Amino acid sequence: xxxxxxxxxxxxxxxxxxxxxxxxxxxxxxxxxxxxxxxxxxxxxxxxxxxxxxxxxxxxxxxxxxxxxxxxxxxxxxxxxxxxxxxxxxxxxxxxxxxxxxxxxxxxxxxxxxxxxxxxxxx
Numbered sequence: 001x002x003x004x005x006x007x008x009x010x011x012x013x014x015x016x017x018x019x020x021x022x023x024x025x026x027x028x029x030x031x032x033x034x035x036x037x038x039x040x041x042x043x044x045x046x047x048x049x050x051x052x053x054x055x056x057x058x059x060x061x062x063x064x065x066x067x068x069x070x071x072x073x074x075x076x077x078x079x080x081x082x083x084x085x086x087x088x089x090x091x092x093x094x095x096x097x098x099x100x101x102x103x104x105x106x107x108x109x110x111x112x113x114x115x116x117x118x119x120x121x122x123x
Contacts, residue, residue: 001044007069008045010076022084033087036077037070039097039107045069046109058111061098061118094122 002009025032041060049066050059060066077088091097100107103115 001042001048003048006048007072008042010080015076015080018081022081026084031087032085033089034077034081034085035089035092036074037090038092039101041109053114053117056111056114058102058109058114060109061121062102062111062114064121066121091122095119098122 001007022032045066046060048059049063049069050057051063052058053062074090077085097107098118099115101109102111102118103113105112
């Protein structure tokens with residue numbers, strides 16, 4: 001997280017790792033299908049998008065600003081790995097992670113009653 005610009009910063013070592021992985025897959029004629037989000041919002045994004053909503057302090061997918069963060073993340077993925085990845089999936093089980101994490105509060109971030117708000121921002 002870059003506090004000055006209030007956004008995530010790509011990890012060069014992570015980018016290099018995936019370039020190496022996708023090149024190795026390409027040499028073996030493996031065409032990857034990548035899920036961009038599988039229930040793994042970085043904690044710094046959650047913390048730095050917190051705001052009051054309906055009497056509770058909440059963050060992550062309940063904050064409309066998350067859309068801008070996800071779009072920036074997607075742009076990095078497409079720019080860095082688009083040449084290797086022919087199929088992209090944005091979210092895995094979007095309704096499930098918003099319902100369990102933001103409505104029922106049984107999965108991280110353990111919030112309750114905000115599933116609709118989170119689901120709206122994911123869509």
